[in-house]
Amino acid sequence: MGEPESILLVQGFTKDALEPILEQAGLSVVRARNGKQAVEQVQKRVPAIIVVDVMSLRIGRQRLRQKLRRLAGELPIIWITEMSDGMEESGPADFYLTRPFLPEELITQIRSLTELRAGDLVFHVLERTVYRGGRAVRLTPKQARLLETFMRHPGEVLSRRFLMKHVWNTDYLGDTRTLDVHIRWVRQAIEENPSRPVLLRTVRGVGYRFEVPPASGEEALEAPSALEEIGPPPAMVEGLLPES
Structure with missing residues (x-):
């Protein structure tokens, strides 16, 4: 990873x-x-x-x-x-x-x-690492691709079909549990309170929208105390599409 x-x-x-x-x-x-x-x-x-x-x-x-x-x-x-x-x-x-x-x-x-910025959120695509508020989280390839897709479309409502196509390269929508799980993991990486998301918002019946967070100086680039990882290894989650 x-x-x-x-x-x-x-x-x-x-x-x-x-x-x-x-x-x-x-x-x-x-x-x-x-x-x-x-x-x-x-x-x-x-x-x-x-x-x-x-x-x-x-x-x-x-x-x-x-x-x-x-x-x-x-x-x-x-x-x-x-x-x-x-x-x-x-x-x-x-x-x-x-x-x-x-x-x-x-x-x-x-x-x-390959360095994406949105307010106080900084995402280094090459390292798959997201920084916010002195916290650094390394993402899996699919988590990173999902966050990158949102950050390259700020303020846009992205449908579930669009996300499945761009991140997993599939048009199959019979079971989007994979998307739901990865959305939850990305929220854990970027939200102050993942259960009440303000950056990655759900648009009911359609998909999701990434809201640009307010800037707060250089806080996002403070040296983190440790590099975190979000979510268990993909092989441990039954029924999810593969990471690579």
Whole structure:
């Protein structure tokens, strides 16, 4: 459960390999050499962020973007290019880095896109750790994906169907006990009183809404006394969908 979330690097064979740069910065990297491998990796497990070296691939950027967006939704994608054309066709979760660039620029952009803030709540996606009020909680992969989905849609009512699709990649709604249990665990991680939630609100008959908490200075980044974990190991909870 302590393993960090990975970065999916989509890069063909090139002398300007980015994998060593990312690994030297302490980041966990999964490599895909082409568009087909990239799609297969996302189908196996949605990464924290995707980095695509466009010029090293044979597949066109827009075609690859369509394939990845169908699987990864609003996940941030950094497109490394040698020109700025085509940016007008991008979405709000598409980001660009034009060559030449310093390694530090890429690392800084990755870290900024994977640190989510809402009021005094801070969520480090790569470490799957959420901070609030001097408390730090490490989440399981599915708990983290669920919280990330809410934090990327603040104030929006997200249906149960939407959440099951984006977090568990399934359209099956016959039994959403898995979602209910994970909602409870996420509330334990972020709410002052999980039995009376004010951040992750239930919208009866529809789904849930994430309310942005009020800011309170730098309280969320105080050094925690211990790193907590929420919920028992998934294998101990009968009937739940798997974590990975």
